Amino acid sequence: MSQHFLGLLTAALVISGHLLVPINGDTDSPDVSALNVMYKSLRSPSQLTGWKSSGGDPCGKSWKGITCSGSSVTVINLSGLGLSGTLGYQLSSLTSVTDFDLSKNNLQGDIPYQLPPSSVHINLAGNAFTGGVPYSISEMSDLETLSLANNQLSGQVSDMFGKLRKLTELDLSINRFSGNLPQSFGSLKNLNALYLQNNQFTGPVNVLASLHLDNLNIQNNQFTGWIPDGFRKINNLQAGGNSWSSLRAPAHYHTYDNGKDDRSSGYKRKSSVINGLAISGTVVVVLFLIVVMLALMKKRKKSTTSLHYIDESDNQGRSFTPLVGHDKDFKRMGSSSSSAVDVNFVPRFTSIGLKHSSSKPPTSERSSSFSENEFKIKLHSKRSTEPINAGAMLLVDLQAATGGFSTSHFVGKGSIGCVYKAKCVDGKVLAVKKMISSSHGFMEVISEISRLHHPNISELVGFCSESGFNLLVYEYERNGSLHDYLHLSDDYSNPLTWDTRVRIALGTARSLEYLHEICSPCTIHKNIKSANILLDTELNPHLSDCGLASFYQDTSKILGPGYQPPEYNKPSNYTIKSDIYCFGVVMLELLTGRKSFDSSRSRVEQNLVRWAMPQLHDIDALSQMVDPALRGLYSPKSLSRFADVIALCVQPEPEFRPPMSEVVQALALCVQQSNLNKKLGGELSTSRRSEDSDYYY
Known part of the structure; x- marks a missing residue:
């Protein structure tokens, strides 16, 4: 009897010993999980021998293309395997990967927002x-x-290269990049090779002049200006196919013309007599310009002293001028005698730094020309001590473009201001927010907003602080707010599809992740609600009112009913976790189609969170909560995961709400698992504009 018992005990210990073996063998579990997700995102190709969609041991079982050091994956080399699909959303878990090569495949969609964070070599070409x-x-x-x-x-290309001091080779060639080169290129002091050919880059290339390059290819773009003299030292330079200036460069501008002419030395050979004549001529021209400027200022002052709001009816059939230039100098374009305000001149901008104590820019700055690049906000996550770069606009120009802030241009009213539509002659439309508060601290707020730059954040393009007016100017989003689209739309037969709703949530989450975890110092929004999520023509979300938290004296009145987190009873209690709660309420609106608070419903259903929270983990109840406008066309698995994220975000205890980086990863999975077939997706694709565009892939 005792021997039989000992035998059973021994067998049990052997079995338990086998059960205690780690399920992932020799490989760290985060690496295994990330590769599982990646395998499924790559559509589980047969050429990836050894790979699994769940579990497995990449290091112990030698998965194709995987190299390990100990239990950690360090190299992923899947180049030229004919892979398709996407890369997945969990690459940030691969913390030990230094070499990441998936070049020469057929991968599609957006490059994942997060890549292996410790990468030394990344190759996604071809x-x-x-x-x-x-x-x-x-x-x-x-x-x-x-x-x-x-x-x-x-x-x-965003201005994002300031910390990449070890970068030796950068290849962005054969794409469709446009705009001016980022200023942070100038900080790449170890860069040896730069390839930018066959894109649509514009503007000058001066930012590259100080780099010590051996290889530079910038051919077949739209660069302008002169080739810097520093390029003479580059061993392999290719710069053809651009719009280099044929004029002689200024004396201080060191250039060379493909090795044929050293213009700087040419200027040094000018005789002193010619220099004297040139200086004398310059003085005469400057004096003449001063006289003309004074005359124009006097005329402008006379024409604007009786300025009042313009009645829209007085301007029927008249065109409004653009408020943003496009790499051209702004010039006066004539006048109109039918109104006290000249609506036919192109407004002028200036770059105003915080060093100016006056809210009205100096005359010398107001008359300067302004290019589109100067009007862009530099992308830099840390607070900058440099002068801000948002464009200062003249009040008279904004009054003209909004019809004197007339009711016909009125878009809506918020807690800190009213928004008006500004019409432009080239078809461009801008949104002008007329602030209610005083000018105290207004320039500091402009500086705060100007440091925020993200694809899912409404970007400030200009501002004005004159004569008691404080105005913020943004791009105008033609599809309005998410609140209007969900709750005020008459298009019941063409609602937002489920895929589009999840992508709107993901884009908004990414904007909050940027504010909370990428900006330094971090930024709390304090006004997250569906009315502040604007939709462009492709239904991509843009979070508005970022950087305006200092104007919110009473957050409960700002947010409105239904959005207040449980912990809020005074402004100091509102934290980053409160933003996450409010975002969870927005997600509930997307899921149910209901308002955050609806007094027309029965008392138990008026507060959306209180009504929905007990049902989020009940499959049957969840299916009854979904917006009926979706007509059941959604992925149940995606819906369930979406509800799980909501439940985490609206938890009563702030400390248990997840950081936005985790929310982004979870929503990215929801997007992948939203697997409506093409036919059903097509039936709903008529929702306003391009709802099902693969913006996030």
């Missing part, structure tokens, strides 16, 4: 990626080589 350069690259201080060549990337 795919079909769209979108831009992921901002997470800006934090990869160990990165030495980055190749994104031969894709379909587009837009302006």
